[in-house]
Structure formats: C-alpha cells, structure tokens
Amino acid sequence: MSILDDPVLVLNRAWQVATFLPVRTAIVTTMRDMGSVLDPETYMLMTFDEWSTHEPKDHQWIKTAHGQIAAPQIIVLKKYGERPPRSLNFTRPNLYRRDDHSCQYCGSQLPAADLTIDHVLPRSRGGGLTWENAVAACKDCNSVKADQTPKEARMTLRRQPAKPNWTPKVRVPQKADTFPSWHPFLAKEGVAV
Numbered sequence: 299m300s301i302l303d304d305p306v307l308v309l310n311r312a313w314q315v316a317t318f319l320p321v322r323t324a325i326v327t328t329m330r331d332m333g334s335v336l337d338p339e340t341y342m343l344m345t346f347d348e349w350s351t352h353e354p355k356d357h358q359w360i361k362t363a364h365g366q367i368a369a370p371q372i373i374v375l376k377k378y379g380e381r382p383p384r385s386l387n388f389t390r391p392n393l394y395r396r397d398d399h400s401c402q403y404c405g406s407q408l409p410a411a412d413l414t415i416d417h418v419l420p421r422s423r424g425g426g427l428t429w430e431n432a433v434a435a436c437k438d439c440n441s442v443k444a445d446q447t448p449k450e451a452r453m454t455l456r457r458q459p460a461k462p463n464w465t466p467k468v469r470v471p472q473k474a475d476t477f478p479s480w481h482p483f484l485a486k487e488g489v490a491v
Contacts, residue, residue: 301358305471307372307480309336315487318471321360321369328373336372338479343374371479386462388429390415396462397434403443403453406436414440418459419447429461 306324334343357368416435419425
C-alpha cells in the first residue's frame with residue numbers, strides 16, 4: 299500500500315471530525331484551496347505551498363519530481379461548516395444492537411449467529427424490511443411465528459420496533475493509533491484509540 303493511500307483526518311471549519319480521506323485526495327483538496335494542512339505540532343494552518351516546504355517531525359515523506367513533501371495527517375476544510383449527517387443504516391448488526399441481541403418474542407439473549415430477522419407484518423402481506431417492521435428473533439420463535447402476524451401466532455412483542463435514536467460514530471481507520479496527532483480530535487468524538 300502506498301503512502302498516498304494512507305488516511306488523513308479531515309476536520310470541518312469548526313475543527314470537528316468530518317471524515318477521513320486518502321493522502322492523495324487530501325493533497326488535492328489543499329492544492330485547490332478547499333482546505334488547509336494542520337501542523338500537528340503548532341496547530342498552524344498552512345496552504346499547500348507552505349506545507350510543501352515545511353519539514354515537520356515524525357511524518358512520512360512523499361517523493362516528488364522536485365524533492366519530497368511530508369504526507370499530511372490532518373486537514374481542515376475551509377467552506378464546510380457542519381458535519382455530514384450520519385444516518386443509521388438498516389443492517390443486521392444494527393438491528394441486533396437495537397434489540398440488545400435478544401429475541402423480541404421470548405427474550406432469550408443470543409449471539410448474532412443464533413438470531414434471525416423477523417418481519418412483524420410478513421413480507422407475503424406487504425411488510426417491508428424497515429426499522430418499524432423488523433425485529434431480532436431466535437430461530438425457534440421465528441419458526442413458530444412463520445408467515446403470521448404476532449397476534450395470529452399468539453405471540454407478544456417485548457417492545458414495539460422503531461428506528462434507534464443513536465447515530466453511528468465516525469469510522470476510524472485501523473492506522474489511528476499510529477497518528478498521535480489525531481487523538482485530541484477523536485477524543486472529543488468519544489472515540490478511544
């Protein structure tokens with residue numbers, strides 16, 4: 299893997315974590331004057347031209363036709379004031395997390411491998427795969443309920459399914475522990491490194 303593919307922490311103009319980009323994209327962003335490189339030692343913002351002549355400590359270097367430049371670790375966007383909205387996708391792991399890894403009919407707490415997704419209103423009757431129509435269920439309860447509504451199967455839901463009110467955290471690349479310059483910003487997000 300090339301240095302150009304390494305992750306760069308991207309902060310919005312309020313210095314909140316926005317996302318991560320590869321070094322190559324971060325460099326293009328600063329070259330187009332859409333962001334500035336943050337010197338992790340002094341917290342000074344630098345243009346691409348300033349950064350290309352800067353020699354920070356503990357950085358990886360990118361060889362160029364005219365020498366070398368330090369690979370940025372953090373950039374700050376100039377025209378972006380808000381964090382991108384982080385919507386919670388409907389996925390099997392998120393559904394199981396919402397339902398505390400327990401069957402919503404019998405209450406058994408189980409590992410993900412032993413859980414299934416049950417459609418409260420069966421798909422054959424128009425029930426979709428949505429937060430409001432899906433619950434975690436053990437294989438036995440799902441088999442008993444089969445193609446019926448809970449009422450028809452004489453089964454009671456432990457709680458009414460709804461979209462969770464939590465939002466996903468920032469996905470931090472695996473290399474996060476190699477960049478101590480990221481730690482103060484990730485700590486504000488509640489992400490332990």
